[in-house]
Amino acid sequence: MKIQRRARTPGRPRAFDADRALDRALEVFWRKGYEGASLSDLTRAMRINRPSLYAAFGDKQGLFRKALDRYAEGPASYTRDALNEATARAAVERLLYGTADAMSDVRNPRGCLLVQGALACGDEASTVKRELIARREAGERALCQRLKRAKLEGDLPPDSDPVVLARYVATVNQGIAVQAASGASRAALRKIAEIALRAWPK
Amino acid sequence: MKIQRRARTPGRPRAFDADRALDRALEVFWRKGYEGASLSDLTRAMRINRPSLYAAFGDKQGLFRKALDRYAEGPASYTRDALNEATARAAVERLLYGTADAMSDVRNPRGCLLVQGALACGDEASTVKRELIARREAGERALCQRLKRAKLEGDLPPDSDPVVLARYVATVNQGIAVQAASGASRAALRKIAEIALRAWPK
DNA sequence: ATACATCTGTACCGTGCAGTACAAAGTATC
């Protein structure tokens, strides 16, 4: 989702790259969570001043939502790719190992923005919390749809329950996110994924 | 850990029950996290005023730590009990189902204080974050010790790795905590535990 | 060249935060 200035508009041109600034805001939210990230933290990291932030992204919640979109299309894009694997097993493998890798990527903060962005928070951030819940659930539903298809295709046993399996995988992913936030190594996270896959129906 | 006033001391007696007040503080921290819980939230819930809070519990961090201790001995005490089960399998079963039940207990906030208390936060709360990491790791280590003993007793296969298994169980537990914070039902959480146990070595 | 529209930077707004000073109130000892 490019934030682009309308071409051919008079007025002083924007002196910063909005996408680059958004990336920096994303990193701050990722590291500190929605509540923990102050506007001063954000403007410092984005290297713009406050009115520029408000003009380009709206208020703090607006900026956070745009950061969420960017997160989904960037660091978390593997989750969508994983669902395109040929088999349910391959999709879930790629999902779990992809999470292990993504959450221990040294170029990014540890853990998952969708989990640690606002897990428990004050009243003011509760709409943000609900937004994150909705996005996590959407991911789980997408996986569930993929597993239902797999069941129809005979790719999953007839007695398996896609709803429960999708919830299990989502749960392990979220658990891995917490482990990563605690500082667990990539190797440790991958071993978790390996064990978790032993529960997968044959 | 009773907070008791020294007997036989002159002076105006405390007008509130410190343990009861601590329980109420625990609930606020549990629901809103460390950063999200303001002192006004806390004093309102505890039904005491600010100087009484500071006199009895120190500052906000001190209160939080005491709430953590109370959490461990109260709502989370099942984690210690679980390790006393006769077999590793029974211990892990009780741990996972216990978590599913505890985190969907209608008498308490949803989710796990050790997870959502301060997963990502601003700089000021980073020592609290580290404290929570340490406590989660301590729980994982305790389980690991139990599994090592089980291996020695022939209760776990010789090729199993207690470190990895303990990490897996801790991860599922933390994932269940996130699911609970998202509003998942008790039945859903128990099914997750059931699936997760399929990965357990025979 | 001039008018106009937008962006930038500074300096500010009201509010809520964690933490505290201080006087009044209550209990034990003498």
Added chain:
DNA sequence: GATACTTTGTACTGCACGGTACAGATGTAT
């Protein structure tokens, strides 16, 4: 009853928060 000692309640402190007013800067369109 006087004194010593602690808790209570009110009112306050300094500070950081999210958000904005406004003036000057910088571009495009005419």
